[in-house]
Amino acid sequence: MAFTHLHVHTEYSLLDGECRITELPKAAAALGQKAIAITDHGVLYGAVDFYSECKAVGIKPIIGCEMYVAPRSRFDKQHGVDSEPFHLVLLVKNTIGYENLMRLISQSFTEGFYSWPRIDLPLLERHHEGLIALSACVYGVVSRHLLNRDTHSARNSAKQYKSIFGDDFYIELQQHNTERECQVNASLIYLSRELSIPLVATNDVHYIKKEDAEIQKLLGCISTNTRFDEAGNDAFPTDEFYLKSEEEMKKLFPEFPEAIENTAKIAEQCNFDFDFTKLHLPAFKPDTGETPKEYLRKICFEGLDKKEKDGKLYFNKEKYTEQINYELAVVDKMGFTEYYLIVWDFIRFAKSNNIPVGPGRGSVVGSAAAYFMGVTEVDPLRYGLLFERFLNPERINMPDFDIDFCNDRRGEVIDYVGRKYGHDHVAQIVTFGTMACRAAVRDVGRALGMAYNDVDEVLKLFSRDFNITVNSALESNSELRELYKNDSSIKKLIDYSMRLEGRPRHISIHAAGIVITDKPVYAYLPLAQSGDVTVTQFTMTTVEKLGLLKIDFLGLRYLTIIENAVQQIKKNQPDFSIYNIPLDDADTYMLLEKGRTEGLFQLESDGMRSLLMRLKPRSIEDITVAISLYRPGPMVSIPQYLENRSSPNKVKYKCELIKDILEPTHGCIIYQEQVMQICRKLAGYTYGHADIVRRAMAKKKKHLMDKERSAFIEGAAVNGVDSQIATSVFDEICDFAKYAFNKSHASGYAFVSYRTAYLKAHYPTEYMCALISSVIGYNGKVYDYIEDCRSMGISVLPPDINESESGFTVSGGNIRFGLLGIKNVGVTFVEKLLNEKRERKFTSVENFLQRMANDSNTRMLESMAKCGVFDSFGIERSRLCAVFEIALSNLSDMNRNNAPGQISLFDSGRHNSSLKIEYPQIEEFPLLVKLQMEKELTGIYISGHPTDNFRADNICNLSKLRQMLETGEIADKKVITAVGIIIKNRLKTTKKDEIMSFCVFEDGYGEAELIIFPKTLDKYAKMLTVGGILEISGEVSLKEGYNDTADELKIVVRTVKYATKAAKQNNISEIIDVNDDKDIYIKVTAENKQNLEQLLAVAKKSRGKSKLCIYFEDEKKLVAAKNINCNADKETLQNFSKLIGADNVALKQKQ
Structure with a gap:
């Protein structure tokens, strides 16, 4: 006899289970147990991972779920009546049981969700086959009735379950030394005997070890937003909810050995296994009557013929024909013919409906078949790409077709797929939000009742590295280690945070993943709800593991930008096509060489700009190299690559056989494809084997690498390569494989980058207009791009009631500010305004109000007036702002009384035939006030800049200063003088307990971070107020700064003074001499x-x-x-x- 745990919650009972799936099966195996169940609350999120982990340690996985059962119907959702569902544990016996459990869980979300995903008895009656039911904990229906002293209802409920499940229904006995269990256990035993329902002993496992009880309590506090020391955290009143041994369980129920024996009996009946060997692709039936294989072949060769006719074949036709035939044979052999056709079909739909599609993403760019079908736009033979990186006979998982669509219209393509295959055959894919490092620390600190500032001070000692963990933060910071060692509260904070970090916290929707199935999705996957969207309960890796078709429909903002720019260009050049631009355009490459890459896809970061200025690209291949090199890891190769590129004669190759592979990249291994080619050419690997080895190298699987090293050396020896050279080459590719980039992916993205660069070089106004429109709402980006416009001599005109559209538009050679770029102005209002304007323009403020008053409010109108929307009517902004509230009020009265006529806003008793506004005789806002209003409402200064009157020959332009530092025109740490305005001021305490300051400083051309050390701050602290217009001098630098950020212009301040003598005239917040007292x-x-x-x-x-x-x-x-x-x-x-x-x-x- 062997006891089996049948009631177990993992981390996927979100914030209600401490057991990590990677640890739970190992712990059960260590206790000598032969099987274990997973029964998370209402979901199967972790079932497949749990299954795999159990198999890995040699114990039987039992798939199950603790369901929520509605008190009445699952469709009843009355507050106070239906808000307390009962619990019921269901365990899977076989495939039919698993299918029924998926159906139950899916419908609990799609039909029964009310605070919890709920099923009901009619649903159980329809889908009970293959399932074993346990009566659950004290929240089960039988126990709940017994706690309420309603034995009659408890008996009837037990009978109902027995009538549904027959001999597969068990009454659960639990003993965690809780008061409620003591109240019900005797009655449960009595009902078991009275109704001949067998008992089963379970422990309601929520954590693995007894000492983990506090972690479980902590999770509960985080879930309910309560503190450790608050009353009411009694869901787990004892520390007995852990993974107990068989001996411990027997001691709990010495009088009921059958309850222990029944766990083994149930475990023996549960024999379900996931099938990871089959594909479940949806069928694609050609309209022509041809087989999918015939149809795919026809599409490919029709595409080849068209490319030949258009003069777009780089090599002779026979070379492409040979490659297509090879690829189609592999595709057919591996069963992916319909996969290709499915992708081709929805891309054809997109293109026929003018929905922009990317030139290619990921390894599919290496497929010639995909290229000639029109799925991708990059010739893989011309650019030396490998089909085998995408698909080869030795690949054990499905290849990925990841497709980029125009961000605004991606949904149309997904909707088409739903209509084509059936909306119940298509679902979005779940993803889990986990407790990241900083979030875990904050959550734990809150639950422990620590002051926010105390937690914040700890987090300030964590680096800003995106991949930071609590443990690595502790290891890398001596001050944090000291606190950890000497402060017990900090130690507890850190220890608990390390335990919770990385755990799933909530579900959300994968940004792009869509699953398409041949049967309704619920036949393969349990479903859940994320907001109003139905999603799979399994992540994309699990979906693929189960043989289902997962495709990433990605929205790429830059495709939208390109399309919008092209539409602007076509107003003057109707025949313009982005697909026909030359790929060797000198102006485009000169733009890149000069570092004018702001707003270019993949190329706009400071570091990338610096690389391009040194690289001096002259081809798509050069852009591909830049995209591949400028990443963590490969960056270390940049100096070597640039040196080799400038002196190709000095490059030495370890072996002549690899020269032609590495020569295009000047002796450096940059691409994954190169690793595969070296393995093939030197050691005689197949491309499939080479790809497997590449993956193992990238994942640093040492045991595989030791094995492959010998095979590689032996294979190289056959080709006459010395073992020492072979070893050296193998070690080198091992080292680079973990950093090497997918050339196919980089090539596809290089085309997008080039297109954005070409548009900026030749159609800067149209391109920048589309670019700025794409970041409306992100004022920092709007500001950056408008500054770039100004540096190119493109003016950004203020928003205008008759000239502006919703987004930014081209106006002559300039750009007109868009109405949606103004704070407090909404989409619905702008749509109505544009419709009105298209019928006839607005002629005055009165005319505007008469036509738009019903859709307006005072706050919106004031925002528009303050940034110049009504300037063309010749009324000062201050006077406009003074009348809107009364104007709207009186217009409302006029409409309500249905009495058209003239109205004076300050004498509402007069009514004549037309609206007339009497403006108060007040002064216009001072210029600095106007500028501040513009900045606040649009993110930029429109009418000028506060520093315009303080520019002089000795004053540096911050934007040019950055460029001069990057190019070496001025030296690092040079002392400069700049005039600008303080945007932010952040104080920080140093290790010596002194105060220093970090200020954001901008001058209308760019930004810099001012670093003011304590002694300097003592002198100038009163002057460093937000809004202050100051002249500063200091040492300038682009190096990583004192606050762990990089690539920012920084000035270590020496002196500060007001830009003029009149101090109060140089602070936007003080220019009006406020008398607050x-x-x-x-x-x-x-x-x-x-x-x-x-x-x-x-x-x-x-x-x-x-x-x-x-x-x-x-x-x-x-x-x-x-x-x-x-x-x-x-x-x-x-x-x-x-x-x-x-x-x-x-x-x-x-x-």
């Missing part, structure tokens, strides 16, 4: 009473901290204006004085 008093007389409403309108726009107190002379009464606090600044006081006289306005100290 005073209130404004006004006197209303018989002479100025008629202007009161205008004054109140102005006051509402001048938001601040001062009360507006009004003295009514006639009534001898002083009142404070309700809901009005305004700025007691010079401008406001001047505007009040104009309306009611300077003698009637005063400031008084707050009381």
Whole structure:
């Protein structure tokens, strides 16, 4: 007899299970157990991984699930009545049982979800075959009724389950020393005997070791957003919910040995295995009546004939014919003919509907068949790509067709696939959000009740490396290790965080993955819900492992940018085609050589720009090299590559046989394909074998490498290569294989990069316009690209009510700002505005309001006015902002009364035939205020820049300064002078407990980070305020900075001074001399009473901290204006004085 755990929760009972799937089967095997079940809450997320891990350690996996059963129907979702489902454990006996469990789980999400995924009894009756049912824990229906002292209902529920499952229904006995179990166990035993339902002993396993109980409690706190020390965390009131040994379980139930024996009996009945050997591709039936094989061949050779006719064959036709025949034979042999046709079909749909498709992504770019079908656009023979990197007879998994589509229209292609194969045959794929390093620390700190600032101080000691782990942070930072050693609370924080890091926390939708099946998806995969979208419960790797077709439908923003730019170009050049541009254009390569790569696909980072300036590309192949080299790992080869490229005669090859393989890359191994070619040419490997070895090298599988080393040396000896040379070559490719890049993928992306560069070189206005439109809402990017426009002499015109569209548009040789680039202006409003404008342009503010008032609000209109949308009507922005609220209110009254006529916004009793606005006589906003409003609402300064009046010959332009540093025109650490504005100021405490500052500083051309050390900060701290326009001098650098960031322009500040003598005139936040400590008093007389409403309108726009107190002379009464606090600044006081006289306005100290 062997006890088997049949009620086990893993990490995939999200935040309710501590057992890691990689550890659980090993722990069970260590206890001598022969089988173990997985029964996560309502899902099968981890079932396949669990299965594989169990098989790896030689124990039987039992697939199961702890289901939620609705109290009534799964369709009933009444609050308070249906919100507490019962639990029921289901275990899979066989294939039919697994299929039924998938169906139950899928429908629990798609039909029964209400707080939890729920099934009901009618569903169980239909899908119970092949399943064993256990009554579950104290939340099971039988136990719940017993806890409520309702023996009658408990008995009836047990009978219902027995009637459904027969001898496959068991009553669970659990003993975790909890009060509720003590209440129900005797009654459960009684019902078991009364109804002849067998008992089964289980432990509700949530963690592996007894000492892990605190980790489980911690997970519960994170899940419920509570703290360790808060009451109510009693889901696990004892520390008995761990993986117990057989002896421990027997001691719990000495009087019921049959309950232990039944676990082994159940385990013996559960004999389900996943089948990883079969493919389940959807059928593709050609309309022509041909077989798929015949149809695929016809498509390929028709494509070849067309390329020949268009003069687009680089080699003779026979060479391509031979390659196509070879590929089609491999595709047919491996059963992927219909796979090719499925992909061809939806790409054909996309192209026939003018949906941009990428030239190729991933290793499929190496397929000549795909090229001549029109699936890819890169000639693999011309560019030396390998089909075998994509598909070869020795490959054991399915190849990947990953396709890039225009970001805006990707959904149309997915919808087409749904219509073609049936929407129930298509599903999106789940992905799991895990507890990343920093998030884990914050979650744990919150659960432990630590102060946010204390946790933040710990996280400041973690590097900014994207791949940082808690453990590596601890190893790499001595200050953190010291804290860990001496502070028990920090030690607990770090220890717990290491335990939780990497665990799945929630589900989401894979960005691109779609599964397409020959039967409804639920026949192969359990389904779940992520928001409103139905997704698979298995990740893409598991989906592929099960033999299902997974395709990545990726949305690539740059395809949208290219398409939008092309549409702009076609307005003047109707015959322009991006597919017919020359690939040897000198202007395009000169653009790259000069480093003008802002906004170019894959090429715009500072480091890539620097590489291109040294590389001086002259071909698509050069761009392919740059894309492949500028990555972590291969970067170390850049100096060697550039040196070899400049002196090819000095390059030495270890063996003459590999010279032709490495000569195109000047002796450096850059591509995965080169690793495969070397293995084939030197050691006689097949390409399939070479690809397997390449993968093993990349994953550093030492045992395989030791085996392959001997095979490689022996194979090389057959070809006359000395063993020492062979060993040296093998070691070199082993080292480079983990960094080598997929040349096919890089080649496809090089074409996209080249197209963006060509457009920028020849059609800069159209390209930049499309580029900026693509980043609306990301003000930092909008700012960067507009600065690039200005450096090219392209002006960005302010938004205009009649000239602007939703996005940025070409206007002459310039770019017009788009309406959606303005904060507080929404898509629906802009669509309505554009429809109105297309019928007839707006002629005045009154005309605009009469036509758009119903779709507008004050905040939106003020935002538009503040950045110049209405400037063409000749009304100052300040005066516009003063009238919108009253205008909209009175227009609303007019519409409600259905009384068309003239209306004065300050005398609502008059109604005439047309709308007329009376504007208050107030001054326009000062220039610096206008600029600040523009920056706040659009992300950029439109009317100028705050530093425009402070430029001089000795003042550096930050953008040019960066370029000069990159090119070596000026030396690192040179002392420079710059004028700019402080955008951000962050203080940091040094190890010596001193304060230093990091400021973001910009001058209208670029940005720099100012680094101000403690002694300098002591001198200038008061001047370093956000909004301050300053002249600074200091040492300039592009090296990695003091705050662990790289590739930023940095200036170590020496001196700071205001840009002019008048200090307060050089801070946007201070230019209006605010008197926050005073209130404004006004006197209303018989002479100025008629202007009161205008004054109140102005006051509402001048938001601040001062009360507006009004003295009514006639009534001898002083009142404070309700809901009005305004700025007691010079401008406001001047505007009040104009309306009611300077003698009637005063400031008084707050009381």
